[in-house]
Amino acid sequence: MNDRNLIVSAEWLAANTENPQVIIIDCRFSLADPELGQKQYQESHIPGAGYLDLNQDLASAVGDRGGRHPLPNIAELAAKLSAIGINSGETLVVAYDDSRLAFAARLWWLLRYMGHGKVALLDGGFSGWKAAGYPVTSSLPDRPDGKFVPELQRDMAVEFEAVKERKDLPDRVLVDSRESERYAGLREPIDPIAGHIPGAVNYPWQEVTDETGKVRSASEQKQRWTELGKAEEIIVYCGSGVTACVNLLSLEIAGIPDAKLYVGSWSDWCSYQL
CATH class of the missing domain: 3.40.250.10 (Rhodanese-like domain)
Structure with missing residues (x-):
């Protein structure tokens, strides 16, 4: 880890995929094809990674005001984070995408906004992970629920x-x-x-x-x-x-x-x- 623990390398993550204190989140998404990220995740992802969708999980429905990606319902997102296995203030969350952090950084910011500072981004994203020769899987993770309690900043x-x-x-x-x-x-x-x-x-x-x-x-x-x-x-x-x-x-x-x-x-x- 480097840059004040904001960024992790593929090498570091590969050594920590089995670490119970690390939860990996796949944030791949395409504005042009909103279902593509979910399909890509189901086909292959970093072992142990869960998935959060920009439109479905990291934003709420568009209204007359608030822009194209309003903040998500915080209680609903907290429940999803708990279901993925994240514990407030304890779990290190590592987020990645394949778009130069365009979508993973949204989760990075949201977690900090919800009071969870232990979050980092994968340097080089999914393509960098694969280029380094690390494994991918289509298997879905099976982790015990965590307890995520937001404290909004x-x-x-x-x-x-x-x-x-x-x-x-x-x-x-x-x-x-x-x-x-x-x-x-x-x-x-x-x-x-x-x-x-x-x-x-x-x-x-x-x-x-x-x-x-x-x-x-x-x-x-x-x-x-x-x-x-x-x-x-x-x-x-x-x-x-x-x-x-x-x-x-x-x-x-x-x-x-x-x-x-x-x-x-x-x-x-x-x-x-x-």
Whole structure:
């Protein structure tokens, strides 16, 4: 484990797949094909891994407000975490996906939001695991239930009104995590309005990892955020509050804690402009 225990290597995880204090969660998902992740998990996954689905488990139904991936029902998610075998404050959860942490980081953030700090991400994801020659299986895990009791850290998240009120204040920074073309309004494949929240600066989430999904070094993460390090408050958003979590991970690795997630993100902001 490294980078303040936020990232684990495939080598470390391979040595700990049988560790009763470690629970592995597969978070593979495709926005273009929402059933693909579940199918991939059923076909092959890291031995012992459970599965959590972005739409079904890590978000709730879309409403008029709140964006495309509102926070899940916390009681329901806590019950699922318990059923997977996670004990609050005890179990180390290791999450992975195959999308440069796009979905695994959402679980990483949610667990911390629910008061569970013992969570890490698999460097290189599922492809990195396979490339290193480690085994995969289609067998479903059979673990005893845990007891997950959430203790919400409500100051980790902000909603529309808070963003509207704070975005222009001195020493506050609003970070847009989408790719630069979407930030600039040159392309918008999903939401009804193109552009960004006025005053936001652009730090694309893909910069946190290399092309293989390996997390860039702590020194590189620190360098990314040099200009924002002295901000009194950093609020991070993306399209729907999912990939922004990759930037929140980057900030943690860089030693800049306490940044907040605008959960509804651009998709929520848009809903107030229509």
